[in-house]
Amino acid sequence: MKLEGLVAIITGAGRNIGEDTAMLFAAEGAKVAVVDMDQVAGDRVAAQISAAGGVACGFVANVAIEADVQQLIQNIVAKWGRVDILINNAAITDNKTILDISKEEWDKVLAVTLTGPFLVAKYAAIQMVAQGWGGKIVNVASTSGFFGRPRAIAYTAAKGGVVNLTRSMAVQLGPHNIRVNCVVPNKIGSPVGKQEFDPSRPVLNLRGRTGVPADMAKALLFLVSDDSDFVVGNALFVDGGTSVILPGGA
Ligand SMILES: NC(=O)c1ccc[n+]([C@@H]2O[C@H](COP(=O)([O-])OP(=O)(O)OC[C@H]3O[C@@H](n4cnc5c(N)ncnc54)[C@H](O)[C@@H]3O)[C@@H](O)[C@H]2O)c1
Secondary structure, three states, X not given: OOOOOOEEEEEOOOOHHHXXXXXXXXXXXXXXXXXXXXXXXXXXXXXXXXXXOOEEEEEEOOOOOHHHHHHHHHHXXXXXXXXXXXXXXXXXXXXXXXXXXXXXXXXXXXXXXXHHHHHHHHHHHHHHHHHOOOEEEEEEOOHHHOOOOOOOHHHHHHHHHHHHHHHHHHHHHHHHOEEEEEEEEOOEOOOOOOOOOOOOOOOOOOXXXXXXXXXXXXXXXXXXXXXXXXXXXXXXXXXXXHHHOOOOOO
């Protein structure tokens, strides 16, 4: 088992990518904090892990609210005594353009999708530094953080921020033996913010199939395990090769 004895926090773990990651990390021996603002969803995943013989607990927190995040880290440390791994996975999106998004809609997406990862990383890292032995943090970015899209103006801006937040965190936390990376998914399972898989969602990649949450969970496991010890500040594209295809051909 690759994560024996370690405590892992996964935000937005109540379904989809976060859920599969929580299940895999628990199967690898981690005690998993299943964090979600949807208590029913988080508790369901934690119960599923317990039923499979793993160790997990649901924690309710809104990652955009600083007091929630501070309390969350305190509660996890009170329960398990340490924090070794953070997966910043919770995010929301918009479906707007620069012409029709309101300031309120922009603020909401930025608060959850960019400020959320900043806040959880900040308080988790303070704990990791205090412990003295380091840790691993992986931010879940998106191909939307690298490319322009016809819609999702706030989400694409926030995810671009997540990518460079990752790099600066890697530089600033590296001296504390905290290794920081991000993963870059594209069209995994259901669209962000939706529960249901949409079979009509167009997918163009080099694998000839839709990405599934388990694809992300396995990449995230690599980035938090010692197998990736020399991988730092990286943006690992887990997109079936979508991003190397030039629209319209070469
Ligand atoms: N699904 C995709 O195709 C895709 C593609 C690229 C990137 N991503 C990224 O992967 C991550 C997970 O995506 P997903 O599709 O599994 O998301 P999802 O919408 O299915 O699940 C997100 C979870 O986060 C929780 N959440 C939302 N706001 C929260 C908040 N403020 N505080 C705490 N919890 C909150 C929700 O309750 C939900 O359980 C996101 O960062 C997303 O941007 C996903």
